[in-house]
Amino acid sequence: MIPSISEGNFFGKNVLLDDQKDKVELIAPNEVADKCPLSSFKFFKTKEVPTGFYEMKTGTINTRTPWWDGSALYGSTMARLQKVRTFKDGKLKISEDGLLLHDQDGIAVTGDVRNSWAGVSLLEALFIKEHNSVCEAIKLWIVGKKNSRTHLGTSEEQSWEGLKGERTLSEIGFTRQMVSMGHQACGALVLWNYPRWLRNHVVQDMEGKERPDPVDLAALEVYRDRERKFARYNQLRRALLLIPISKWEDLTDDKEAIQALGEVHGDDVEKLDLLVGLMAEKKIKGFYY
Numbered sequence: 001m002i003p004s005i006s007e008g009n010f011f012g013k014n015v016l017l018d019d020q021k022d023k024v025e026l027i028a029p030n031e032v033a034d035k036c037p038l039s040s041f042k043f044f045k046t047k048e049v050p051t052g053f054y055e056m057k058t059g060t061i062n063t064r065t066p067w068w069d070g071s072a073l074y075g076s077t078m079a080r081l082q083k084v085r086t087f088k089d090g091k092l093k094i095s096e097d098g099l100l101l102h103d104q105d106g107i108a109v110t111g112d113v114r115n116s117w118a119g120v121s122l123l124e125a126l127f128i129k130e131h132n133s134v135c136e137a138i139k140l141w142i143v144g145k146k147n148s149r150t151h152l153g154t155s156e157e158q159s160w161e162g163l164k165g166e167r168t169l170s171e172i173g174f175t176r177q178m179v180s181m182g183h184q185a186c187g188a189l190v191l192w193n194y195p196r197w198l199r200n201h202v203v204q205d206m207e208g209k210e211r212p213d214p215v216d217l218a219a220l221e222v223y224r225d226r227e228r229k230f231a232r233y234n235q236l237r238r239a240l241l242l243i244p245i246s247k248w249e250d251l252t253d254d255k256e257a258i259q260a261l262g263e264v265h266g267d268d269v270e271k272l273d274l275l276v277g278l279m280a281e282k283k284i285k286g287f288y289y
Helices: 078-084 118-140 162-172 174-183 217-227 233-239 255-265 274-280
Strands: 023-027 040-044 048-050 058-060
Touching (some): 040 217, 217 274, 233 274
Antiparallel strands (some): 023 040, 048 058
16 A cells, blocks of 8 residues: 555655655655665656556556557657658668767657666667668568677766766767676675665656656655555565565565564564565575576
8 A cells, every 4th residue: 555645655764745746755764864865856646547447446657658569669659650760671760880879969869768878778779770680681681690799898987877878878889888788797686786876866858858856766666666556575475376474584584684674664574565575585596686
């Protein structure tokens, strides 16, 4: 259940929620404010609408279609679809250096330009190249492959987010960055390992332009799950016919995590958020991340 505005809850702590002008403000409680990259941040509430479905009475509306229809490349509207296509041989627009094209404002020409960073742009460029390769194969019945083994070292001073990330990627080039990503290790899916740069993240609007208020994506993810009535950790376990936890020791052997969860939720394991539980739970043998 999502707490009401007067009963705001931020990782189990009381906070002030301001819903004026369709925006919510999350303010970190004094006890943990010094550990949060942002002491507060604002974002738009999810708009709930009736579904007309007998079992699920209400739902939420998104401004774009689900990712599996390829809308990140092709767009969710006719205007965006026309902007990304060359209208020749079915191909999509891409620059001569193999990266995404950019308009006069430096914004990438692709299906969805919001909240991107260099890694996402690189993968979008890769998929566009694949799309165009298939188009060329259909036309000529020939598919060519190119390989490169150049490795790139990254710098802490380089920016990979938004428009700055697009400029950094243009300086490095498609091949070097793609090979570099292939050599990078994945971050462990555990507690206290959320990327710090995503906890002070500059987000973009529908046109790819930066919004004035950065967000703490870790806090926002938990809030969105509660707002949209996602299952809590034990609810999901029951739905998957798994035994629910009855105490924190069932979840993890990590004493620090057990103490932190107890400070937030007391002994009520039913309050455990799904995202937090998945990061905290014991990992099976061979679990890579």
